[in-house]
Amino acid sequence: MSLAQNLVYLLDLTHWMVINLKQLYQGRRQFLAGVLATGLAPSPTWADAGSPAFLSAAAKPDGTYVLCGISQNLEVVFQIELPSRGHAAVAHPTQPEAVAFARRPGTFALIVDCINGAPKTILTAPGGRHFNGHGVYSLGAEFLFTTENDYDAGRGCVGVWDVKAGYARIDEFDSGGIGPHDIKRLPNSDILVIANGGIDTHPDTGRVKLNIPTMQPNLSYFQDGKFIETVTLKAELHKNSIRHLSVNQMGDVAFGIQIQNNNTISSLVGLHSRGQEIDFLKAPSNEIRRLKGYIGSITFSSDSKSIAATSPRGGVIHIYDTAKQKLRNLTEIPDVCGIVAKDFGYCITAGTGKIINLSDNGAKIEALSTLRWDNHLIAI
Numbered sequence: 001m002s003l004a005q006n007l008v009y010l011l012d013l014t015h016w017m018v019i020n021l022k023q024l025y026q027g028r029r030q031f032l033a034g035v036l037a038t039g040l041a042p043s044p045t046w047a048d049a050g051s052p053a054f055l056s057a058a059a060k061p062d063g064t065y066v067l068c069g070i071s072q073n074l075e076v077v078f079q080i081e082l083p084s085r086g087h088a089a090v091a092h093p094t095q096p097e098a099v100a101f102a103r104r105p106g107t108f109a110l111i112v113d114c115i116n117g118a119p120k121t122i123l124t125a126p127g128g129r130h131f132n133g134h135g136v137y138s139l140g141a142e143f144l145f146t147t148e149n150d151y152d153a154g155r156g157c158v159g160v161w162d163v164k165a166g167y168a169r170i171d172e173f174d175s176g177g178i179g180p181h182d183i184k185r186l187p188n189s190d191i192l193v194i195a196n197g198g199i200d201t202h203p204d205t206g207r208v209k210l211n212i213p214t215m216q217p218n219l220s221y222f223q224d225g226k227f228i229e230t231v232t233l234k235a236e237l238h239k240n241s242i243r244h245l246s247v248n249q250m251g252d253v254a255f256g257i258q259i260q261n262n263n264t265i266s267s268l269v270g271l272h273s274r275g276q277e278i279d280f281l282k283a284p285s286n287e288i289r290r291l292k293g294y295i296g297s298i299t300f301s302s303d304s305k306s307i308a309a310t311s312p313r314g315g316v317i318h319i320y321d322t323a324k325q326k327l328r329n330l331t332e333i334p335d336v337c338g339i340v341a342k343d344f345g346y347c348i349t350a351g352t353g354k355i356i357n358l359s360d361n362g363a364k365i366e367a368l369s370t371l372r373w374d375n376h377l378i379a380i
Contacts, residue, residue: 004055049114050077057086058371088132156180177218256295283327296337338377349373
């Protein structure tokens with residue numbers, strides 16, 4: 001075959017390859033389009049959002065607010081802008097979306113797509129209501145429950161939102177007290193436990209507490225919107241506002257208190273199991289004073305043998321022995337607040353910008369960001 005014939009052959013072959021590759025590409029696009037149209041494409045997962053392990057609200061140096069995803073390696077894998085200061089968040093159990101809640105008394109809860117950072121839905125508290133900073137999904141994630149204040153009636157309530165209907169509000173029920181704050185779901189059930197802090201507020205007066213002399217904090221349990229159990233603090237403890245909760249795999253509830261007076265108190269951490277009385281975890285009086293009357297976040301350890309409680313005002317973490325119900329050890333971290341359990345210990349955030357892995361033996365691995373972390377760190 002001559003050189004000219006070889007060149008013609010190669011040109012023909014190249015032309016054939018171009019045509020067939022083009023057809024193959026077009027066919028693949030049509031195939032993928034067909035798959036997407038029929039809903040057969042795999043649903044996005046948290047891996048598509050950078051595999052964050054935790055969520056936290058934060059403030060940026062310029063004064064704006066964001067919801068962040070944080071990896072197991074303490075890296076910030078995404079930042080999503082919020083309309084104003086956030087408080088807590090809740091992650092959808094399977095889909096890469098989260099609900100960021102405004103700080104009390106806020107009127108927004110933002111549903112965000114954690115892959116592209118786009119707001120999917122903005123939940124607005126109905127007239128006469130404001131959000132109290134926390135929420136939880138039902139067992140199958142069909143519904144979202146939000147703690148709210150019916151401020152004209154001076155009562156707490158829980159909003160019910162239909163997730164599959166685009167988070168449409170479909171119902172509400174009484175929270176069992178005034179000032180519901182944190183809300184958790186007991187494991188493998190749709191039983192909800194609510195921290196009714198007992199504090200009444202009104203938008204006209206911002207965060208001013210209106211009923212300190214008469215407040216009555218409690219823990220209330222509900223199933224299918226129906227009250228099933230409550231436990232109330234003793235009369236002499238009525239100014240001890242129950243604020244934040246942690247639930248272990250056995251259904252035990254640990255809670256943190258924020259006191260509303262200057263009286264001496266023997267404990268700011270409580271433990272409750274359904275059908276029983278509250279137990280308070282003990283610590284030396286000098287260590288209790290270091291907490292400055294304020295527990296910001298609380299969590300069981302992964303094996304439930306310990307309970308960790310943070311105090312940003314005191315700059316300290318108390319770690320209690322669950323069985324002995326007394327303080328085991330403590331760690332000093334300035335402006336510490338967010339905390340979740342990990343296999344080896346805890347992951348912690350602080351308003352100084354630090355993200356810390358804290359082991360059971362006190363060893364720390366730290367990362368520093370320019371963000372000021374808000375009160376809560378949420379496990380995904």
